[in-house]
Amino acid sequence: MANPWAGEVALTLDGEERVLKLTLGALAELEANLETGTLIDLVARFEAGKYATRDVLQLIVAGLRGGGWTGVAEDLLRAEIKGGPIVAAQVAAQLLAVAFTVPERPQESAP
Template sequence: MANPWAGEVALTLDGARHDLKLTLGALAELEAELATGTLIDLVERFESGAFSSRDVLSLIVAGLRGGGWKGTARDLLAAEIEGGPLKAARIAAQLLAAAFMAPDEG
């Protein structure tokens, strides 16, 4: 079960539940992967609603990897995320928020 106090968010991928977390290593990997800007730019894109599907995918992959998953973005291309793209975007936003605020702030 995902622990919000630890910054975890749950996702069901191909019928299997995963706990995602943006660890420092996952954040560093995410920042290196971003096509443009920094993590602050990514936060601003989510806050303004101007994020891309690539932003969502990058966040999901980083969160999965922070939770111990060994896959890559390529592995997610054919994967089924429960709830589809809209749910994936919500989970990515929750994951990003969980990484940068204490649970009692949200």
């Protein structure tokens, strides 16, 4: 189970739930593989809704690798992602959100 407090997001890949996380190493690998711009540019594309499928793929690969997966991007070309491309894009956006924001703690109710 993914822990958003630890920057984790879940994705079901080929019927197996995987935990994705953008570790520092995964972020460095992601930035090295970006075809355009920096991580800040990538975040801006997602915020503006102007991301490309390669952005989604690269984020998913980076998150999977940060979660311990040893595959490569080409492995995802044949993989079944539960929920399809829409869920993949949502997971990619969630990865960015949990990697670069601190979740708010729930308010404790007064006695």
